[in-house]
Amino acid sequence: MNKNFEKKLQDLKKENLFRQRVLKESGSSSKIIIDGKKYLSFASNDYLGMSNNYELQEALSESCKKNGLGSGSSPLISGYSESHKELECLISEFLGTQSTIIFSSGYQTNVGVIKSISEPTDHILIDKLDHASIVDGTLFSKAKFKRYSHNNISDLSKKVNESDKDIIVCVDSLFSMDGDFAKLNEIQKIKKNKDFYLLVDEAHALGVYGSGGRGLCNEMNIPMNEMVGITGTFGKSFGTFGAFFSGSQDVVNFVLQNSRSYIYSTSLPRPIIDATIKSINIVMKENWRREKLFELIEYFKKLVKQHGFNNLNSHSHVQPLVIGDERKCINLSESLYNDGIFIPAIRYPTVEKGQSRLRISLSSEHEKHHIDHLFKNLKF
Numbered sequence: 001m002n003k004n005f006e007k008k009l010q011d012l013k014k015e016n017l018f019r020q021r022v023l024k025e026s027g028s029s030s031k032i033i034i035d036g037k038k039y040l041s042f043a044s045n046d047y048l049g050m051s052n053n054y055e056l057q058e059a060l061s062e063s064c065k066k067n068g069l070g071s072g073s074s075p076l077i078s079g080y081s082e083s084h085k086e087l088e089c090l091i092s093e094f095l096g097t098q099s100t101i102i103f104s105s106g107y108q109t110n111v112g113v114i115k116s117i118s119e120p121t122d123h124i125l126i127d128k129l130d131h132a133s134i135v136d137g138t139l140f141s142k143a144k145f146k147r148y149s150h151n152n153i154s155d156l157s158k159k160v161n162e163s164d165k166d167i168i169v170c171v172d173s174l175f176s177m178d179g180d181f182a183k184l185n186e187i188q189k190i191k192k193n194k195d196f197y198l199l200v201d202e203a204h205a206l207g208v209y210g211s212g213g214r215g216l217c218n219e220m221n222i223p224m225n226e227m228v229g230i231t232g233t234f235g236k237s238f239g240t241f242g243a244f245f246s247g248s249q250d251v252v253n254f255v256l257q258n259s260r261s262y263i264y265s266t267s268l269p270r271p272i273i274d275a276t277i278k279s280i281n282i283v284m285k286e287n288w289r290r291e292k293l294f295e296l297i298e299y300f301k302k303l304v305k306q307h308g309f310n311n312l313n314s315h316s317h318v319q320p321l322v323i324g325d326e327r328k329c330i331n332l333s334e335s336l337y338n339d340g341i342f343i344p345a346i347r348y349p350t351v352e353k354g355q356s357r358l359r360i361s362l363s364s365e366h367e368k369h370h371i372d373h374l375f376k377n378l379k380f
């Protein structure tokens with residue numbers, strides 16, 4: 001058998017779709033050092049600058065000295081500690097849910113939760129632009145699934161009404177590549193006519209939106225009941241690593257019994273959990289991070305308008321500058337790199353072909369002069 005990977009790789013290169021990792025020496029949400037050179041970065045999901053926070057580092061190293069590093073096992077064997085339980089309780093309190101379990105990553109959470117809460121007879125409806133982990137969760141499940149047009153409430157409503165099965169709707173609250181918000185209020189209205197299980201992935205919204213960073217469900221007053229679940233990750237605004245699923249006591253217990261990505265994977269190291277607890281407490285209290293980020297978003301949008309760029313009308317800290325053609329997007333990213341600015345070109349399959357873009361992630365670590373510098377160097 002000849003799988004001919006060499007040809008496949010050549011084809012990817014010809015189509016400008018070959019991906020390469022960048023070897024960084026160090027970096028934060030706004031700066032990155034590559035080959036000894038400092039770059040202004042807009043390529044991190046560390047939206048509140050927590051990944052380099054001194055208090056988190058202290059919490060991590062104290063916990064490491066006390067508890068060691070690895071958890072040594074999956075959570076149902078011996079990998080579930082008092083720190084894990086404390087973080088679960090903190091998340092439930094933070095979101096106003098009954099119960100929470102901590103997964104090792106957001107990808108594992110969505111895959112594990114969707115697979116375990118769905119029956120083969122269910123219908124799963126997902127937004128066309130939902131994250132790959134939601135798509136993969138639905139593919140793993142034995143349920144039939146359909147994708148509704150992006151943020152198109154009448155299409156969702158039509159698909160809900162057409163179905164005579166139990167329905168699960170999965171949606172990102174803030175779409176990671178377009179930067180727009182899910183219409184959670186309108187989804188809630190559809191639920192009132194015909195109820196379904198709503199799973200909201202708050203990966204990019206937690207920490208930034210809602211009271212104290214509680215996310216968009218909180219901001220839009222979505223009632224937390226047995227027909228709503230939330231997933232989120234700690235690797236973005238909270239600056240650490242890991243993820244969670246939160247919802248009613250029963251659904252969380254059920255996921256704990258059934259989710260293979262929970263049961264058959266080593267649980268997170270305790271120092272990471274203790275640093276995450278510290279992070280959530282800081283993020284809840286320190287409104288200045290959100291306020292600064294909101295100011296930067298407004299400033300960025302003003303410059304987008306002045307320069308006539310297409311940001312898909314994003315109002316969030318995720319600002320796409322859509323270029324379209326893959327080669328043009330790579331050229332622009334390379335030209336920015338030569339000017340000391342790091343923003344990788346986002347291409348297919350992360351976005352559709354011909355929809356290549358620079359995905360600008362704003363962080364409270366940025367300053368207005370960083371945004372000025374970026375726009376000065378954007379040469380189309």
Ligand SMILES: Cc1ncc(COP(=O)(O)O)c(C=O)c1O
Binds near residue numbers: 105108
């Ligand atoms: C919307 C969304 N959900 C889930 C994930 C996965 O989270 P993690 O990086 O913790 O696996 C991501 C990561 O980029 C994401 O953007």
